[in-house]
Amino acid sequence: MLERLPLVVVTGFLGSGKTTLVRRFLDGGGAVGTGVIVNEFGETGLDHKLFVHAADQVELVDGGCLCCARRGDVARALHDLVGQSRRAGGGFTRAVIETSGLADPAPIIATLANNPWLRAHVELIGVIGVVDAVAGLRNLEAYDEARRQVAIADTVVVTKGDLRGATPLAEITRTVRAIAPDAAVLDAQDADFRPASLMAARTCDDPAGIRSSFVAEAVTHRETVGSFVLALPTQVDWPAMTVWLSALLHVHGTRILRVKGLVRTTAGQEALVVHGVQHTMHPPSHLRLADTDDTPSFLVFITNGMGKAQVECSLAAFLALAADPVAAGRSRPPPSAASQLEIGA
Amino acid sequence: MCEVCAIFGAGEHWSDFGRLRDEQFPFADIQHTRAQRKRRIALLNRLLSTLGLSCEEWDGESLVILDGRGRSNLAPTLSDVWSAAERLSGRAIDPLDPVFLEAVVHA
Numbered sequence: 001m002l003e004r005l006p007l008v009v010v011t012g013f014l015g016s017g018k019t020t021l022v023r024r025f026l027d028g029g030g031a032v033g034t035g036v037i038v039n040e041f042g043e044t045g046l047d048h049k050l051f052v053h054a055a056d057q058v059e060l061v062d063g064g065c066l067c068c069a070r071r072g073d074v075a076r077a078l079h080d081l082v083g084q085s086r087r088a089g090g091g092f093t094r095a096v097i098e099t100s101g102l103a104d105p106a107p108i109i110a111t112l113a114n115n116p117w118l119r120a121h122v123e124l125i126g127v128i129g130v131v132d133a134v135a136g137l138r139n140l141e142a143y144d145e146a147r148r149q150v151a152i153a154d155t156v157v158v159t160k161g162d163l164r165g166a167t168p169l170a171e172i173t174r175t176v177r178a179i180a181p182d183a184a185v186l187d188a189q190d191a192d193f194r195p196a197s198l199m200a201a202r203t204c205d206d207p208a209g210i211r212s213s214f215v216a217e218a219v220t221h222r223e224t225v226g227s228f229v230l231a232l233p234t235q236v237d238w239p240a241m242t243v244w245l246s247a248l249l250h251v252h253g254t255r256i257l258r259v260k261g262l263v264r265t266t267a268g269q270e271a272l273v274v275h276g277v278q279h280t281m282h283p284p285s286h287l288r289l290a291d292t293d294d295t296p297s298f299l300v301f302i303t304n305g306m307g308k309a310q311v312e313c314s315l316a317a318f319l320a321l322a323a324d325p326v327a328a329g330r331s332r333p334p335p336s337a338a339s340q341l342e343i344g345a
Numbered sequence: 346m347c348e349v350c351a352i353f354g355a356g357e358h359w360s361d362f363g364r365l366r367d368e369q370f371p372f373a374d375i376q377h378t379r380a381q382r383k384r385r386i387a388l389l390n391r392l393l394s395t396l397g398l399s400c401e402e403w404d405g406e407s408l409v410i411l412d413g414r415g416r417s418n419l420a421p422t423l424s425d426v427w428s429a430a431e432r433l434s435g436r437a438i439d440p441l442d443p444v445f446l447e448a449v450v451h452a
Contacts, residue, residue, distance in 0.1 A: 239385040242360035242423060243392070247440045250427040267363025267381060274359075281424075283357075286365040314440045321449065322388055 004123035005085050007078070007095045008199045009108060012130030013139045013146040014101030017159035021130055021188065022098055025195035033093035034199075035081040037074065075111050075118060082121045095122070096199060104148045106257075106278050113280045124282070128198060129153025129176075129183070133166035137175055150179045151257040151302045155198060161189040181227050182260055182300050228308035230261075230315065232297035238267040240322030244315055245274075245281070253279030255306050261299035262287070274299070356406045358422040360385075389426060395448045396434040400426065 012018045022036060074097065085092040099105045105127065112118050129150045131140070136158070139146040150156060156176045158169055173185045186193055241263070249256060260275040263284075270286035301311060363381060364374060386408070389400040393410065400420075403409040408420045410429040418429035431437050439445055 237384075238360075238363040239381050240388060242363070243385060243388050244440055246360060246423045247392070247427055247438055250424065251437060251439045252441065265363055267377075268365060270365055272363070276359075281359040283359045283362045286362075310441050313443075314446065317446045317450070318388075318440065321391060322384070 004121055005078075005082050005092065005095055006125045007097065007112070007122050008125060009097045009099065009105055009127045010130065011099040011103070011105040011127065011149045011153065012101065012132075013136070013143065013149060016101065016130040016132045016136065016139075017157075017188070018098050018101070018130045021128070021157060021159065021195060022096060024188075025096070025199050028194070028196050035084065035092040035095045037077045037081070037095065037097045072111075074108055075115055078118055078122055094199070099149075102145055104145055105152055106148065106280075109152065110278070110280045113282055126155060126198075127153045129156040129180075131156055131158050131172060131176060132160040133158055133169070133172060134160050134163050136172060137167055140175060140179070147179055148257060150176055150183070153180060153183050155184045155186060156180065157186050157188050157193075157198070159188045161187055179227065180258070180302060181229070227300060227302045228311075230299045230301065230308070230312055232261070232263060232299060233319070234264060234297065236263050236265050236297055237319055237322045238265040240318050241265070241315075244318035248311070248314070249276065249279050249281065252306065255304045256301060257304060258302040259299060261297070262295055263297045263299070271295075271297075356422070358424065360423045385423070391452055392438060392449055393426075393430055394452045395445065396430055396436055396438065398430055398434055 010018050010022055019038075026034060026036075078095065078097075081092055081095050085095075097108060099108060109124065109127070112122060112124050129152075131146075131150065136146075140150065158172050158176075160166060161169060169185075169187050176183060176185050186198070245259070249259075256276075256278060258276070258278075259281075261273070263272045263274055265272060268286070270288060272284040273287060274284045275282055301308075361378075364377060382402070386400055386402060389408070393400050397413055399411050401409050401411065403419060407422075408426060410418045410420055410426060410433060412433045416433060418433055420426040420429045427438060
């Protein structure tokens with residue numbers, strides 16, 4: 001089976017420095033073998049041969065909300081890139097999507113998860129959020145899109161720290177961590193900052209990044225968006241957890257901006273890294289135990305107006321149900337038509 | 346299920362990846378997968394019974410949701426169970442609803 005094309009999504013608010021970051025990566029030697037998709041016409045500062053433009057168009061699935069929209073344009077562009085990557089000689093070995101500054105990147109992630117062909121040919125290795133040190137905090141305060149972009153990022157790069165009026169990195173880090181407690185925060189002005197290592201490494205399930213989630217359990221300056229960490233049992237019943245999480249995301253997916261965690265389960269020896277964006281969960285990654293020594297199981301939730309207590313209570317109830325041998329062992333027959341008629345009457 | 350060899354698959358939904366599959370022999374641990382699936386269906390039945398519904402295996406990878414009138418809806422993955430249940434019962438399962446949690450404990 002062919003290797004899947006590694007994909008990095010670069011997102012961030014208007015003017016945050018996404019294009020500059022991608023340029024730095026390409027200029028630093030990353031141009032070889034990298035295909036770039038810009039989700040916005042007009043940003044054509046890069047070598048045009050590397051570009052597959054994607055018009056800003058959203059296709060809605062039946063009955064779906066915006067976060068479940070499939071971005072057909074991005075899917076087509078990725079299809080083209082994969083096609084080129086398969087050609088001998090001039091193929092791509094990685095892809096970068098730069099989202100538009102006002103885009104909620106969740107539909108792009110959903111496209112990758114919902115399209116069977118893309119699932120088989122493209123591997124999302126990381127989401128990079130870009131926040132600029134001058135206007136970034138203001139944008140996070142004022143715009144839902146900016147908060148959503150940070151919320152789903154694995155790594156947040158702070159740009160423009162060298163400009164007059166820049167907010168100190170520590171303050172930006174605090175704000176970013178309040179929205180995305182599991183995100184690694186990097187300073188683009190740091191002498192050691194290397195865009196190449198950022199774009200080439202898998203950050204979605206980096207255990208080090210996940211451990212950092214414990215540093216914060218916070219409510220942001222906007223009271224509606226907050227995050228919390230659920231501590232899980234040593235071994236989580238996998239059927240119970242998947243049924244619970246699936247039901248939760250179905251009803252409350254629009255309010256769960258992100259869920260991510262490290263879970264030891266009854267299903268196998270490896271610890272699982274689970275992560276999802278709104279209604280969409282990705283297949284978990286399996287980690288060797290050596291990679292996750294002493295890290296307890298947990299889930300991080302970034303939500304919009306959802307309290308920790310009710311989520312915790314709900315999970316505990318599902319796990320207790322699964323532990324009930326009567327519930328776990330029996331398979332109920334369908335209710336009889338007679339009983340249904342009685343109920344209906 | 347594979348139509349050629351009649352071997353149950355393990356599903357491609359995120360919830361079907363609880364155990365790392367051997368790439369060379371992807372279904373070597375099929376017994377484990379079936380056991381986990383049986384437990385999932387038992388739990389689903391307990392939840393769905395609060396809506397007067399039930400759930401059964403369908404081809405080893407999908408599920409079928411049934412109501413008391415004999416109507417059924419296929420759910421290709423675990424994520425599809427909830428909308429299928431809503432279509433049949435006209436009601437939703439909200440895992441955060443304390444009334445639902447109370448009902449399912451006594452179901």
